[in-house]
Amino acid sequence: MSSGRQARKASKRTIPLEPLIMPQVPRSNYLHFQEEKQRLQLKKFLLHRMFLVAKILAHTEKKDIAEYYEQTFQSILKRHLGEAVTGLLLIYPTSILHILESSSGTLFRILLDYLDHEKNENEFLIQGMKIIVMSHNIPARLFLQWQVSVIKVPVMYLDDVTQSQSLEEVVTEFLTQIHKLGLHLFKTVKVGTKGPGDNLHQVAPDLLLPEQIIKYLCNSEEFLDPAAFIQMYSNPVHVTLDSEVVWPAPTRF
Template identity: 20%
Template sequence: MADALRSQLEAGPRDSLLDVILNRVQKAGKAVLVTRIVYVARMLQRHNTMDAVKGQLSRIVEKNSQDGEITGFLLVYPLCYIHVIEGKTPQLMAVLRDVQSQGSDLRLSETRIISSCEDVPARYFSAWYAAYMPSVSNVEAMDPLDAFGAVKSASDINGFLRKAGPELTSPNDSDTRRKLNTVESSFEDVPAQELVLSLTPTEDAPTLAEYLDIFDSPVNVDLESEQVWPMPPPLKY
């Protein structure tokens, strides 16, 4: 045992998990790790167009993006919206912090992070797009989904986004603009407003504040040994 420990010490420090991951990323030729976050939001008032929501969120995205580094898609319904953003993790966290701090201006009632993935193989979207999805439904709110229903609905939304992304080739492309103006007839499996409204109150997905508290706050761990007095003596090898 002592010989094995001595051999490890003489060999120098071993690679950490982060070292291994970064080494793999470098070998894969990746210069930037791209993160994708999808969240849904319920609004306090009905919107007949996307203009107000798009205007506020586009300013937040532009503020935290350089040269179009943040890509994604905003799909606005009368009472809620789906927003997927792709880019460097610090940029996306900054977007979410601004959305949280400007929640009252955005007239948000509830938000839920339904998908978060770091180091995605590729982006879904080539730029940041926005579209409006009208709904004739009079439903103002939905009961929260159980865990199974929440996972299935979140998967349905991610599946829709994965298929919609390649269809949007460029903001200046006429066919892309046509599809954005006719979302329901241009894309398959467009989520209904009721599906989004059923995700916003579910407790099986973190709120925006909870997500930021977990993933964008300093780690503060209290070790059990630090709560004991007198402190235990250091281990001797």
């Protein structure tokens, strides 16, 4: 009897107890949230929107400007992964206004291509380019395709707002008018069509920016040109901690 009891006690002791397993709570971070958001929107890369202004040479064929950008877009997308380019190119008599929407790598390569032409050509058809604003991680595209519109008929303006307004006010009006124009094209232009073409001054004359504002922004020193912009974003960020600063400076004996 005693031997049976001891055997039963031993058998009870040899049965291992299952360890208590804490329930695993799924954790995520902001990067995973953004990646999932992009996946749901069928986008491989984050989207950015860039606003450019520039001057053009006198007697420049407007079709040459459009063909240059079309060839640049095709060349970049063939060699590099990235989002397709959408936006709007307004060609004024002596200047251009360009809005581009794409991934950051594609936008940077567009600027690099411009710098390459500017460096290697004496008189490139686009000159004095300035970057007004670059909006990062935009939720959706404002333009469903890339379209070009030539402003043929000069628009008459009662006064020159650049003479009475500050730079901040001019930029605010600049962005407000572009946003209104983009919403108008978003609602009226169908995907696959050429858009308003060269009749934009007749379709939406109140939404067009005066060329004097474009010239004013081109001449403003407050905005970066492509070379300074790329250099700023290419340079590594060096942060010096207070613990790394030693005073007086160490000297060798």
